[in-house]
Amino acid sequence: MRSQPYPFLKGHGTQNDFVLLPDHEGQVHGSLPAGRVRALCDRRAGLGADGVLRVIRSSALAEREAGIGVDSEWFMDYRNADGSVSEMCGNGVRVFALHLLEEGLVPAGEPIRVGSRDGVKVVTVEPDGQLTVDMGTPRLLDETTVTVGERSWTARHVDVGNPHAVAFVDDLADAGPLTDAPGHDPAVYPAGVNVEFVVRRGPRHVAMRVHERGSGETRSCGTGACAVAVATADLDDAPRGETYTVDLPGGTLLVRWTDDDRMLMTGPAVLVAWGATTLG
Numbered sequence: 001m002r003s004q005p006y007p008f009l010k011g012h013g014t015q016n017d018f019v020l021l022p023d024h025e026g027q028v029h030g031s032l033p034a035g036r037v038r039a040l041c042d043r044r045a046g047l048g049a050d051g052v053l054r055v056i057r058s059s060a061l062a063e064r065e066a067g068i069g070v071d072s073e074w075f076m077d078y079r080n081a082d083g084s085v086s087e088m089c090g091n092g093v094r095v096f097a098l099h100l101l102e103e104g105l106v107p108a109g110e111p112i113r114v115g116s117r118d119g120v121k122v123v124t125v126e127p128d129g130q131l132t133v134d135m136g137t138p139r140l141l142d143e144t145t146v147t148v149g150e151r152s153w154t155a156r157h158v159d160v161g162n163p164h165a166v167a168f169v170d171d172l173a174d175a176g177p178l179t180d181a182p183g184h185d186p187a188v189y190p191a192g193v194n195v196e197f198v199v200r201r202g203p204r205h206v207a208m209r210v211h212e213r214g215s216g217e218t219r220s221c222g223t224g225a226c227a228v229a230v231a232t233a234d235l236d237d238a239p240r241g242e243t244y245t246v247d248l249p250g251g252t253l254l255v256r257w258t259d260d261d262r263m264l265m266t267g268p269a270v271l272v273a274w275g276a277t278t279l280g
């Protein structure tokens, strides 16, 4: 017997792609089992995505009792492609906000509040249709080491709600095909890490590749672009308020580190498909 179909959407932000699962009252997906997420994200047997964004009311969230999702009507329940949970997704939150707007679930013309495991993110729509997210305050931590095969690089530990290691390299190809997760210090990153490899392109302009915890190499990472921008600005001793242009394989994101120590990230969001599936 075929199982009950449930609705999905597909979207991306600078080609970091997501399956969205509308589950407003939390009654469709229960605890959202990791196996279902993996089935949806599978690029051959499933819909294919870097991650899943469950669209749920904060009031329906099981984790609410632990103080998560208390300050917004809507919550972005983010999962990596391997089914693991992460605190935040910078590209996902723009796609999520666009979906809320398009469905009339939030009022047009007002900032959109999206709950995440890293607190509420406020998203605004720019006149050109791009979305800007207040990504909060970064934590620039110590240097650490990342490795790929025999090669190793010094990296800056940056926490932007989720963990990152930012390594400056001579050439983006130096990191190789990134089929496996880069090596890292488990004492520094007990829950794993997202690793960015960065080269300079010009003043306040960098390019990066990323290997994401739980998803592998992706074509873009919004939290990663923020980590890269603040690590680079710190190296540059740049005054606050400067905008960094971050090129990724899937597009370009702009990140401004403000006088009041917040990261404002601007980029596109696109919804490409609506349907129903029985996967998982």
Ligand SMILES: N[C@@H](CCC[C@H](N)C(=O)O)C(=O)O
Pocket: 016, 051, 080, 085, 086, 087, 088, 089, 090, 091, 092, 162, 163, 194, 212, 213, 214, 215, 218, 220, 221, 222, 223, 224
């Ligand atoms: N692609 C995302 C980050 C998703 C979470 C990450 N893989 C983690 O496990 O922390 C982004 O755009 O920020």
